[in-house]
Amino acid sequence: MIDETLLKQLSTAISEQLNVKILINEAKSIHGGDINQAYRIDTNEGYFFLKMNDAEKYPDMFRQELAGLQALHNANALPVPKPLAYGKVGSRSYLLLEFITKGQTVADFWDNFALLLARQHRVTQPHFGFNTPNYLGTLKQYNTPYSNWPVFYAFNRLLPLIRMAYDQQIVDKGMVNQVESLCKQLPRLFPAEPPALLHGDLWSGNFMVGSNGRACVFDPAVYYGHREMDLAMTRLFGGFDTRFYYAYQAVYPLQPGWQQRIGVCQLYPLLVHLILFGGNYYNSIREVLQAY
């Protein structure tokens, strides 16, 4: 809930940041997110999308999300809601974005989605990582730079999470050993690739069909990584059409052996889900590890 006082505080804060007088008339709750409270705010300048959370609980989450959205926006590839502002009012953080109005898919929706993701993946920088750590869900995501993907993936992704799962007694020492042993095999499994600009959390719940009938992605966990990470994520919780994969292969073919790497790439989001939600993810992780 946003009460009158908070609406006024937000109007003032946002007006200062955007350098335009913004008067919020109404905030309407939007459901669908996992972590934050989301609203469509109706203002004298039209609709905006607003996310809010407890500033102490997830420090810097919105600053980091805005940095990621900015990087995707600058790539001029897959559309994202234009990032506008972030800040704090009282004990709450907020993130202000362009409001995306939903539309109906156009005929070449999946081909276009794949083409634009491939274009985004061609945006590169000299090392794997990002200029800020961020979050995947509510877990901290480390983006310490490394010039080598297997090292980045082991030290910033798999090892911190398997240790966290072990410390929380979610997995046993045997599984820790298996992950450590897999990490040693990563250089053999992954052919060299330039660091690609990734969405980082590209599952079917993180895109919408915009008013032009095209995909608009949101809620990213951006970093420069191996592009197969984004593709493996799209396969994890369903929702992407086979046309998407054909179209991607046609414009930016993956290197041989990509099928065998899907499970390895899914291991990171699976570990995140295991830590956050427990349950069945344990078996999925065991299956991946047993294959190596």
Ligand code: ADP
């Ligand atoms: P959370 O950070 O809590 O996971 P999301 O970023 O996923 O929240 O947003 C919650 C919901 O709001 C999404 O499922 C989507 O339906 C909707 N949404 C996200 N971004 C926008 C936007 N810019 N404009 C309109 N609706 C949006």
